[in-house]
Structure formats: C-alpha cells, structure tokens
Amino acid sequence: MRSAPLGFFDSGVGGLTVVRAAQELLPHEDIVYLGDTARVPYGSKSPETIRQFATEDVQWLLAQGVKAIVIACNTATAHALPHLRETFRVPIIGVIESGVEATLADKDTERVGIIATRGTIRSHAYQHALALKRTGLIIHEQAAPLLVPLVEENWLDHPATLAVLHTYLDPMVEKGIDALLLACTHYPLLIPTLRGILPSDIRLIDSATTCAEHLKSELTRLDLLHPPEQGGQLQIHLTDLSEQFETLAKRFLARSPGKIRRASL
C-alpha cells in the first residue's frame, strides 16, 4: 500500500503548484494528477455541480489504485471535502485545514485577509475554520475572480494585474491585516508581485506549500510514506488536452510535465 501512488485532483492545472511543493518535501512519492480541464473552472460554479464533479474526479483516481487523495483546489475543498469524506474511505486531504493552521501558527495574528475564487469565498469555509480555532479574529474576505485568468495569461506584473490587485487588496490593507491567505492554487505565482505592492509586515500564506507540509505529516501519521527508494514518478491526466494547458502545466510545475495523457471521466 505504501508503494501505491498519491492521487491529486484539481479543476485544471493550478493544482500543479501543490504537486510541485509536495515533490520537494516527498521526493519518493509517485503521483497521479487529474486536471478536469474539460470543465475548468470550478470556482464560478454552484456547490452541487462542484460536488458532482469532485466525486467523479475521486472515482477516477480510485480506479488508478491511489493510497490517498489530495484535493489540490480550494474551491473543491471548500464545497466537496465533507461530502467526499462521507462517501469514500480513502484518506482525503484538502488545502484549507493546513492553510488555516499556517495562518494561526503566529500567535500574534489578529487580522486576516483572504483572497480566493468566488466559489471559495461564498462557502465561507476559511472564515468558518479560522473562527473555530481562534476567537476574536478579524477576517476580511475578497473574491478575486480575475486573478486566475491573469495568472493563466502569465501577465504577472502587467499594469492590468496591478490595477486588479489594488482594487481587491487596497480596502483590506487600509483596514489593516497581519496575514494574507492566498486561497487558490494559482496564486503562488503572484507572490513576487504581491511582495512589491503590499506592506512588508503582512505575512503571505500560500495554500500550496502549507498543503504539502500537511500531506507529509498525514502520510507519516497513517504510516503511508513511500519507501525511500525508487518512486518519484508524476503522471498527469487531463480531461481536455490543448497546447495552452501544456504550456500552463509547465509553468505551474516549473519544469517539463512529461507526457500528458487524456482522461475520460
């Protein structure tokens, strides 16, 4: 069982930022990644539709014999994680719990900003999880639906991106925040731009990195770590193939994604 691959899924290729972080921490794990690019994005769709799509994603990964599943997508975690855990027996790890823990790791953090897709913000999943763990937090949420398209265009420091970021972030910076939670797996690519426009004392919490750390501790706890020899293979399957998705996959993974296969759900 320990030698079985991990299954990751996302609405598209953004979740490869989580894969990249996981591979750095867990170089011996084999990973099967499913990106539902035929139906991307999930972030603008209804909770019912997101749950249905996520259920199909998990069924496909289980058919590949995975030992555990990572939901490498904030929107799917927000709307589908409880449902998936009720439906399937395999360990399922989302991106929210770990992001919340990393945010609260600093005990002086009192004011938290969250940016995410509209779907994630509407779920209030982060707000809820944060409030359960620490009372008295002040939380500012902002749906940021234009950031995914801008990141996918690679316009990371284009004047349009700066104008969009100022519109989303200036109000919460004026109110005052200690930490900003980047609650979408596309956003790590914006970190250099964000560092340039935000006051330097605001901590940035990146849900890709924190999820990979959580995954490592969960695999350790469940005694599911891959033996420290061989392994380390990555297989990417997408429900729609296009040149654009291949280009994006390379950028999110920060290296060649190898041969990408088409999956039929």
Place this chain on the structure above:
Amino acid sequence: MRSAPLGFFDSGVGGLTVVRAAQELLPHEDIVYLGDTARVPYGSKSPETIRQFATEDVQWLLAQGVKAIVIACNTATAHALPHLRETFRVPIIGVIESGVEATLADKDTERVGIIATRGTIRSHAYQHALALKRTGLIIHEQAAPLLVPLVEENWLDHPATLAVLHTYLDPMVEKGIDALLLACTHYPLLIPTLRGILPSDIRLIDSATTCAEHLKSELTRLDLLHPPEQGGQLQIHLTDLSEQFETLAKRFLARSPGKIRRASL
C-alpha cells in the same frame, strides 16, 4: 412547424446578447436558450471537446422540438458548425458568416482587425471566411482571453480593462484597421468603452446584431417565420445554476430573464 420555437445555445450566458438582438428583430419568435454553464467556457478548450459539447447541446435542443438552431457562440461556430451541419438536418445558423458579410458590406474595407477567444482565433475561421470572400484583405487577429472575465465582472471601464484593451488593440491600431470585428458574444457590452479608446473612423462590427439580421433573412428564406400573432416567449435553461449566472443573464439580456431552469444534458 413555423410555430415551433427557435433553439439557441452557447457555452454560457454571453449568447443572450444574440437573443436580445433577435428578439428586437423577430418579436414573435419563441426561443429556447441553452447555456452550458456547467462546462463554461468553451473558448479555452480543444476543438474535439468543443465539438462534443456542441453536439450534446444540439441534441438537447432538438428534444425540445425546435425548428432551427442558432449557435450563439463564436468558438462553437468556429469549431463545430461544419460537423453539426453534417450530423443534423435541422437548419443551423452560426455567428461567423453574418459577421463576415457585415464586415465586407463596406466595399472600401481593406484592413480588418478581429478580437475573439483563443479558441476562435486558433481556428482562423474568420480569417478563412473573409479571405474566401474578398482577396487582398489585410487581417490582424488578436486572441483576447481576458475580456470575457472582465465583462462578466462588469468592469467595463475599470483601469484594468482599459490596460487590457490597449495591450490587445494598440498594435493593430498602429498598423491601421478600417473595421474591428467583435467576434465573441460577450463583447457588445464593451462597445461604449471601445468607442472611447479607438479612433472614430474604425467601424465596430458586433457579431450579435449581425447574427440576428442573418437569422431573420434565413427564416424568411426557409418560410419558417413565426405567424405574426402570439409567440415571443423566452425560456432559459442552464446546465449549472448560480446567483452569478442569473445576474449575468439579466445584464446580457438587458432585462429580467424570467425563471431560469436547470438542464441535464
């Protein structure tokens, strides 16, 4: 047969700009609109996937007993119209032919700019159709993938939108164009902004309006016009329902969309 409804489909709700234009010209036609919001957008996906989705959309509309079908989506017209016409017997009208005819209606037009989704631009369907009808045209194509998200946010004259439009359009304006073809059903909402930033001698051709005019002439030619009494009902069906899609539907239609139903393909 003349009293049967017209079927319109689009990847989402953008095609309602075509419905709006059609209702002005053809107030007695009943319309069944299908928006595939569960899988929106089509513009970034592969030709094979777009053809599969469009085929399923037409099958669903045929089951509603429509007398003719309008593909209220440039990307689906570009990639699926020939395949759909081979597969189905019902009259099928796309948005490209009429846009091309309207562009060439001015005999002095020599230099044409086209903006559209990445999928439409990659198909070269407009470029091909224009070149077939007039030799010696100079055509500048520009994929404009960020315009749909900006229009959906209603950021029609936001600084970010102006920065995006300048990036897309300044190079073709510098080279010189007589007409700009707005080859996506979302773009009519940007016309006031475009008028403000483009030289006044550039004609804007809007594929929603031109498609409605073409529809009227085709229904007349095929003797399929609705009798001039009653009629005029619009039924909107979406494959995913959300508050956001209802808000967008109202904006694209420029009035209340009535009760929106959920369709399962």
